[in-house]
Amino acid sequence: xxxxxxxxxxxxxxxGAAAVTAGLDAPLAFPGVQEAAAPxxxxxSAPSDLKITDMRACTVAANYDYPIIRIDTNQGVYGLGEVRxxxxxxxxxxxxxxxxxxxxxxxxxxxxxxxQFAGQGRMGxxxxxxxxxxxxxxxxxxxxxxxxxxxxxxxxxxxIYCDTTGHKDPKVYGERxxxxxxxxxxxxxxxxxxxxxxxxxGAVHQNGAATExxxxxxCEYIQAVRDAIGWDTPLAADHFGRLSVNDCIRYARAFExxxxxxxxxxxxxxxxxxxxxxxxxxxxxxxxxxxxxxxxEGFQSLLDNHAVDIIHPDxxxxxxxxxxxxxxxxxxxxxxxTALHFAGSPVGCMASVHLAATLRNFIVMENHAVxxxxxxxLVTGPSKPIIQDGYIPVPDTPGLGVELNEAxxxxxxxxPGYFEPTPxxxxxxxxxxxxxxxxxxxxxxxxxxxxxxx
Ligand SMILES: [Mg+2]
Numbered sequence: 001x002x003x004x005x006x007x008x009x010x011x012x013x014x015x016g017a018a019a020v021t022a023g024l025d026a027p028l029a030f031p032g033v034q035e036a037a038a039p040x041x042x043x044x045s046a047p048s049d050l051k052i053t054d055m056r057a058c059t060v061a062a063n064y065d066y067p068i069i070r071i072d073t074n075q076g077v078y079g080l081g082e083v084r085x086x087x088x089x090x091x092x093x094x095x096x097x098x099x100x101x102x103x104x105x106x107x108x109x110x111x112x113x114x115x116q117f118a119g120q121g122r123m124g125x126x127x128x129x130x131x132x133x134x135x136x137x138x139x140x141x142x143x144x145x146x147x148x149x150x151x152x153x154x155x156x157x158x159x160i161y162c163d164t165t166g167h168k169d170p171k172v173y174g175e176r177x178x179x180x181x182x183x184x185x186x187x188x189x190x191x192x193x194x195x196x197x198x199x200x201x202g203a204v205h206q207n208g209a210a211t212e213x214x215x216x217x218x219c220e221y222i223q224a225v226r227d228a229i230g231w232d233t234p235l236a237a238d239h240f241g242r243l244s245v246n247d248c249i250r251y252a253r254a255f256e257x258x259x260x261x262x263x264x265x266x267x268x269x270x271x272x273x274x275x276x277x278x279x280x281x282x283x284x285x286x287x288x289x290x291x292x293x294x295x296x297e298g299f300q301s302l303l304d305n306h307a308v309d310i311i312h313p314d315x316x317x318x319x320x321x322x323x324x325x326x327x328x329x330x331x332x333x334x335x336x337x338t339a340l341h342f343a344g345s346p347v348g349c350m351a352s353v354h355l356a357a358t359l360r361n362f363i364v365m366e367n368h369a370v371x372x373x374x375x376x377x378l379v380t381g382p383s384k385p386i387i388q389d390g391y392i393p394v395p396d397t398p399g400l401g402v403e404l405n406e407a408x409x410x411x412x413x414x415x416p417g418y419f420e421p422t423p424x425x426x427x428x429x430x431x432x433x434x435x436x437x438x439x440x441x442x443x444x445x446x447x448x449x450x451x452x453x454x
Pocket of ligand 1: 238239264265290
């Protein structure tokens with residue numbers, strides 16, 4: 001295709017009817033125009049004829065289960081996606097009947113058709129996995145990284161924060177965090193369970209919240225971690241237990257001297273009024289969102305009312321690339337930054353990296369598997385280690401830029417079977433209503449037909 005062509009050939013092509021067809025399999029040629037000026041065409045597929053032919057899945061058993069899906073096409077190009085950690089593959093597979101036969105490059109119409117089946121929490125995982133797989137396919141077909149399909153690459157590497165599990169001894173907790181810092185991380189989060197101080201007399205009220213005495217003990221843990229990693233380093237906190245709005249305010253005010261990056265998920269993300277009350281009463285930044293799906297369904301009230309200081313969507317629940325970009329852009333319009341929750345496999349991780357690369361108001365993204373030695377081995381494609389000095393480089397390879405390492409995935413399957421056939425999902429399970437196209441049914445005259453009758 002890139003052979004040099006003579007000026008004579010160029011003139012011939014430009015002059016004759018052959019020029020019309022030559023454009024399909026050779027760079028268009030014009031007299032006097034350098035051959036090199038012709039854009040390279042990716043011929044991996046004929047996009048207009050591309051059709052979704054299958055969806056299959058497998059589940060990796062790791063710190064949480066990682067349900068991974070594969071969407072196949074009639075031209076050998078396929079896409080990988082991931083359902084929310086600790087979710088199940090079925091939440092994606094029930095969407096199979098609704099996407100079969102559709103052109104995977106028509107990403108927004110395909111997603112619009114299945115949005116009615118996306119719910120909050122783990123129920124957002126199927127929609128999100130499909131979004132990721134469609135971006136993987138489209139990127140491969142067009143020869144561009146997934147971030148290019150979303151917008152502009154605003155950063156070349158994504159800052160990662162690591163969750164760190166607690167220890168009863170504040171000194172040990174501090175040492176654990178220092179170990180993270182020595183791994184290269186520059187942003188940290190600690191679990192600050194009220195239960196950490198529950199065995200100390202007078203520390204926890206009968207309602208389950210820390211007393212003033214208990215809050216002072218909890219602050220000893222933050223103090224120990226601050227002493228270990230320094231006061232100028234971002235440090236967030238999570239997992240306080242079930243608290244009332246008033247108790248959340250007491251906690252948040254007690255934490256103020258430590259300048260936390262945020263206090264996470266004090267109450268349910270559905271209670272924007274509660275969040276507004278808490279965040280208006282403290283200088284500790286308030287964050288939530290890891291279980292919310294969709295802008296209208298999950299985030300809009302929090303943002304319209306400026307009820308939180310930062311949002312924290314998990315791309316495997318919130319709707320993955322397109323929807324989370326919408327959510328983050330809407331947050332940005334309200335002056336609210338976006339951090340990303342993430343606790344899945346490298347497939348969903350890299351999809352989230354592509355997303356994060358394009359966000360105007362991005363702060364940091366979570367990784368929950370920094371202690372799992374084989375986590376990065378699940379895939380090939382990204383440069384290794386995947387997290388380098390606390391950051392993940394943004395790939396420029398087509399699609400998500402990640403392929404499964406079949407041998408390693410097979411070593412860690414939750415259930416037997418690696419992308420086995422899924423004929424049980426060929427028919428409609430969650431709804432038989434067809435948005436468009438023919439379907440077999442009785443028409444109003446009582447005839448059994450297979451066509452649109454409205
Ligand atoms: Mg959390």
